[in-house]
Amino acid sequence: MGRGKKRRKVKQKLKRKSGKLVRFCLSNSSKKYSGFSNKFCYQTNIHNLIYKDAIFDNVKFQNSNITECNLKNTKLTGVDFYNSNLKKSKFENAKLKDVIFFNCNLKNTDFKNTKFENVFFISTNFDYCKNLNKEEIIIIKEYPKIDNQSLINAILELSKFTKLYKSNVLHVKKNKINNWNISILYSKYSHDLIRALKALKNRKDKRNFITLYSYKKFIESYLKI
Template identity: 40%
Template sequence: MHQSTNREPLLSCNVKSMHGKINGISRRHRFTDCSLWNRYYRYYGRSKIPLGRVKKKRVAKRRKHMFTRISIRKKMGKPIFFTLTHCNKKMNGISNKYNYKANMHKLCFVDARFYNVKYQASIITNCNYRNANIIGVDFFNCNMRGTSFKNTRFKNVVFFNCNLKDVDFTGAKFKNVTFICTNLQKSKNLDVDNSGITILRTYRPILIDESVENKLLAMAQNDSIFNAKVLHVSKNKLNQWTLGLVYERYGVDGITMLSKIIGKKKKWYNMYTVFSYMLLIQHFTAFQPLSHRPRPIDGR
């Protein structure tokens, strides 16, 4: 075979299909010649590898089925779950978003910024969050296996019942970060003695006035409050973990004031995280954190 001195002529041939040829080399020879295949893979990348006719049809059929399913769910008024995997493009962060059953695998969020975002029952595996800014984000019941948070800055973040196996926290910075019912033994390079980290295994019941409890339960009828499931577990049950975090920062008076504030409007926007409710207390009142935990909420 003629050996070209330039890389371009060898790999810039017309590849019509998997049944075609590369510079006169048959399909069978192409797969057995590892060096040629490796050079082709390195030059074109994974996205440019040609597909066979059968695989093209299978991929097209799967894509058509996905769009059909999405259109049906839209017509029925059901939520559309975010799904994106194996994307080589660098992704931007998001703000003021509630993600339920999101499916993200091998995505790149390097240097991205996330603000007031909740991931509920989501899959976030083998993603790269290196040097990202994560502010006011809640990860509830998420599978985050193999994700990298190298040099990531966390602020006012909650991890609740998450799978953190092989999650890398090398060089990460923490401020007001809470791990609730989460196994940290299989995570990598996480300093549990960091002053910015709080680890909770159990919660203690909070004694609040019955009228306050009834006001909070009544807000379950408000979809803008209930849908993100921050204050409520169900229509008839409050989320004691969330109330516990508010209590630790503002005490019983903070919970009482919160019940008064959220009753002032019929529709609230961007109430997706524990952080958003703490900001609400701070903005509507003159409350400051308790003296034994002076941690003001200033996420921006």
Template identity: 30%
Template sequence: MTKNLKVDLPKIHPDLEEARFRNIYMEEDPYLQECAITGDFVENEDVEKLILSKVTFNNATIMDSSFYKVDMTDVIFENCDLSNTNFKEGILYRILFKDCKLMGLDLELANLRHVTFENCKLDMSEFVEADLKPVLFENSSLKSANFYDTKLNKVKFNQCNLEDVDFTETNLNGIDISTCKFEHINVDIKSLKGCIVSSEQAIGFSTLLGLKVKE
């Protein structure tokens, strides 16, 4: 159950030195630690096994880039645009995305531990076969997001837009979507078992069971 979900926030020292994202190329391995990046612009980068530790990104744009197998610990993204960025097979631990544009973000096969998405735009994002525990989606848009065969353990969707989200082959037992809005989502009956929904949502899901609701 996710009623009292506890998601740890990033642990970062308040006084960080300013840096540029391109500082990753100054080391033998792509690596950034204990620094603050503000207003940076990155596009069409391709960096494998990038390591980020205790880093804050504010008003940064990192678009159409690939960071395959990224390893992030204690990182904050605030007011950032990471549209169409690839974090496939990445490890994300104690990460906060706040007020970010994350359309088309690719987290396929990624491991997310203690990750918070707050007031974010995650439309068309990919979580295929990812492993999430615990993760909070707060007041965020996930229209047409793909959670196919995703492991959701201690995951909460609060006041989110789940229109046309794909939960096929994803176990929703204990997952609470009762405060979310949608007219249609893709889900199979087996996956829906144990999902926590509102009474209004339950009427809509009854069609999956072949029921006809009499007014």
């Protein structure tokens, strides 16, 4: 390993220890990767990588490029793709559960024989992707309104906690909630959502709240659903 590469690795390690996000960039590798879990990937830039048979659990890709990647037979549970480019990537025979595609580029993305369970396509143009069975997905185009002030207040209280705020699942800004995600949660849990979010505020362990799926797991555990 050269000196320059060693220095970069040391800098990345120091950034991770200080809580800063480290961008991952890699392309044209012949190695087969196994996936990962409990990770917030910001501005990840990967191209032509092999994730065949990989497992992803509770992962969020934000403002990322995931192009021409082989995701055949992968299992994705609780994965959020936000403002990301998945052009020409292949999800053939993949199993997607509790996955969100928000404002994504899906041009020539292949969903041949992909199995969907509770998968949302939000503000995403899927006209140019391949083999997508629209009957198996949930499509949201219109911006939802949240008028419940008690709910809004409970969410804004959580923005004080960095571990909950930094992944922007419930919040867009410190003083603005994420209406898209909140509407999904509220339609499922109704007023019990407020009770669960207040319990989350008092919870000591606030790690790994990275995706909408991670919040759903906590809410259902708390409500004993």
